Amino acid sequence: xxxxxxxxxxxxxxxxxxxxxxxxxxxxxxxxxxxxxxxxxxxxxxxxxxxxxxxxxxxxxxxxxxxxxxxxxxxxxxxxxxxxxxxxxxxxxxxxxxxxxxxxxxxxxxxxxxxxxxxxxxxxxxxxxxxxxxxxxxxxxxxxxxxxxxxxxxxxxxxxxxxxxxxxxxxxxxxxxxxxxxxxxxxx
Amino acid sequence: xxxxxxxxxxxxxxxxxxxxxxxxxxxxxxxxxxxxxxxxxxxxxxxxxxxxxxxxxxxxxxxxxxxxxxxxxxxxxxxxxxxxxxxxxxxxxxxxxxxxxxxxxxxxxxxxxxxxxxxxxxxxxxxxxxxxxxxxxxxxxxxxxxxxxxxxxxxxxxxxxxxxxxxxxxxxxxxxxxxxxxxxxxxxxxxxxxxxxxxxxxxxxxxxxxxxxxxxxxxxxxxxxxxxxxxxxxxxxxxxxxxxxxxxxxxxxxxxxxxxxxxxxxxxxxxxxxxxxxxxxxxxxxxxxxxxxxxxxxxxxxxxxxxxxxxxxxxxxxxxxxxxxxxxxxx
Numbered sequence: 001x002x003x004x005x006x007x008x009x010x011x012x013x014x015x016x017x018x019x020x021x022x023x024x025x026x027x028x029x030x031x032x033x034x035x036x037x038x039x040x041x042x043x044x045x046x047x048x049x050x051x052x053x054x055x056x057x058x059x060x061x062x063x064x065x066x067x068x069x070x071x072x073x074x075x076x077x078x079x080x081x082x083x084x085x086x087x088x089x090x091x092x093x094x095x096x097x098x099x100x101x102x103x104x105x106x107x108x109x110x111x112x113x114x115x116x117x118x119x120x121x122x123x124x125x126x127x128x129x130x131x132x133x134x135x136x137x138x139x140x141x142x143x144x145x146x147x148x149x150x151x152x153x154x155x156x157x158x159x160x161x162x163x164x165x166x167x168x169x170x171x172x173x174x175x176x177x178x179x180x181x182x183x184x185x186x187x188x
Numbered sequence: 189x190x191x192x193x194x195x196x197x198x199x200x201x202x203x204x205x206x207x208x209x210x211x212x213x214x215x216x217x218x219x220x221x222x223x224x225x226x227x228x229x230x231x232x233x234x235x236x237x238x239x240x241x242x243x244x245x246x247x248x249x250x251x252x253x254x255x256x257x258x259x260x261x262x263x264x265x266x267x268x269x270x271x272x273x274x275x276x277x278x279x280x281x282x283x284x285x286x287x288x289x290x291x292x293x294x295x296x297x298x299x300x301x302x303x304x305x306x307x308x309x310x311x312x313x314x315x316x317x318x319x320x321x322x323x324x325x326x327x328x329x330x331x332x333x334x335x336x337x338x339x340x341x342x343x344x345x346x347x348x349x350x351x352x353x354x355x356x357x358x359x360x361x362x363x364x365x366x367x368x369x370x371x372x373x374x375x376x377x378x379x380x381x382x383x384x385x386x387x388x389x390x391x392x393x394x395x396x397x398x399x400x401x402x403x404x405x406x407x408x409x410x411x412x413x414x415x416x417x418x419x420x421x422x423x424x425x426x427x428x429x430x431x432x433x434x435x436x437x438x439x440x441x442x443x444x445x446x447x448x449x450x451x452x453x454x455x456x457x458x459x460x461x462x463x464x465x466x467x468x469x470x471x472x473x474x475x476x477x478x479x480x481x482x483x484x485x486x487x488x489x490x491x492x493x494x495x496x497x498x499x500x501x502x503x504x505x506x507x508x509x510x511x512x513x514x515x516x517x518x519x
Contacts (some may be wrong), residue, residue, distance in 0.1 A: 010412055012403070012405055012406070014409045014412075015406055018333045020423040031327070031329070032330075033330050033351065034331040034332070035336055036333070037333060038331065038375075039374075040375070043374035055370070056415055058331055058370075059331075059415055060415045062331060064412075065326075070360070070362075071409065090364070093359070093360050094358060094359055095357065095358055095359065098356070100346075100349060101443075104213060105293065106210070106213065106272035107209055108211070108442055109208070121368045146364070184299070
């Protein structure tokens with residue numbers, strides 16, 4: 001197959017690129033900056049095809065350099081953190097922060113002046129009460145999270161110890177009275 | 189001019205807060221606006237460029253009588269209404285045929301802009317159809333020393349980076365490296381900025397290639413990169429330029445305190461290259477120092493002591509006394 005032969009020849013081509021002046025990178029922006037002088041003869045020639053071939057080979061070299069740098073970055077396998085549902089598995093590289101500084105689109109936010117209440121609260125030391133932490137609570141005895149209320153909730157546990165009323169006890173030592181104290185009545 | 193909208197529900201408040209100034213900003217959005225004389229070539233050119241900015245771009249359909257270099261106020265209004273800080277304005281006139289004006293706003297006011305005349309244009313449809321997924325981050329390459337030396341070309345580089353770089357991400361999926369935008373300009377830029385003769389400036393070549401990787405026999409991990417042009421192909425000629433007002437630029441380049449790198453105190457790197465740190469230990473109370481345990485020095489109850497002494501025979505008593513003394517001296 002012709003494709004195989006071309007693949008073979010591609011496989012033997014080098015993955016390193018030689019440049020007179022080393023290129024600079026901005027990996028956060030996936031960019032490469034090459035300050036080497038371009039071949040002015042080819043660039044100013046009228047031969048379009050020759051120029052395109054030159055530009056493509058130049059771009060290919062820059063792309064190769066950039067890909068080499070990106071692949072040298074630390075690899076993180078597995079799902080992307082941050083709860084991104086679209087990414088489950090995959091090979092990720094951790095990109096550094098961009099180095100080229102580009103202008104912002106909006107000014108830096110100014111801290112809003114405190115409202116009258118906020119000022120008062122700050123002065124008095126009033127903090128907002130803790131928000132509803134949900135239904136789950138940690139049960140030390142069981143060593144797991146159980147519901148505070150609701151179906152099979154902790155507040156519906158039957159007490160493991162029920163005190164007896166001494167007067168109600170018979171002489172025999174038997175208990176009298178309603179033994180269902182503290183137990184939950186089942187729905188009919 | 190813009191009336192201040194008061195949010196009526198939580199949803200609109202969230203939308204408003206998203207648009208408000210933030211420490212870490214959203215991806216810059218863009219607009220393509222057609223001038224009154226914008227022809228089909230410029231329209232197609234803008235559509236092709238917009239393809240690589242999707243989904244953060246909005247294309248206007250109607251023609252607008254605007255001259256950016258004279259009065260950019262209507263463009264500023266569009267920018268504010270659509271929350272778009274990048275605008276490409278396409279126009280065509282006898283004096284300036286097939287021109288794209290690229291401009292950036294800061295706080296919805298024009299920061300800087302320049303004209304790029306299209307000398308050559310080959311549309312995406314003229315190339316072999318190779319799809320690149322929408323919203324992918326491109327690799328961007330700038331070649332030519334003029335992009336570092338000439339201030340106008342530096343502006344072009346900055347604008348292209350701003351426009352094409354896309355969303356800011358910290359984790360990159362290697363499958364997402366799909367295409368490269370290559371911007372080149374020959375010459376060394378030793379042309380005076382103020383000469384006014386823009387025709388002497390080198391043309392800017394804008395090419396887009398799809399990246400294909402092949403397994404390399406030379407090195408196992410690093411693949412061989414090959415490119416295939418997917419277009420569009422542009423040769424631009426830089427025209428009029430409006431540089432940024434230095435005060436506005438200074439404000440725009442400010443980094444908020446939250447994002448400034450925190451200097452690590454008490455850690456220095458040696459001349460040799462070793463990392464040396466100073467640990468500040470608090471003052472020690474020497475009276476409460478814990479020294480080695482010496483059983484003989486322990487304070488015992490008096491009766492216990494006397495009992496022990498009685499147990500020991502006479503001969504040894506003298507020996508006993510001696511070592512005790514020695515122990516005390518060591519203290």
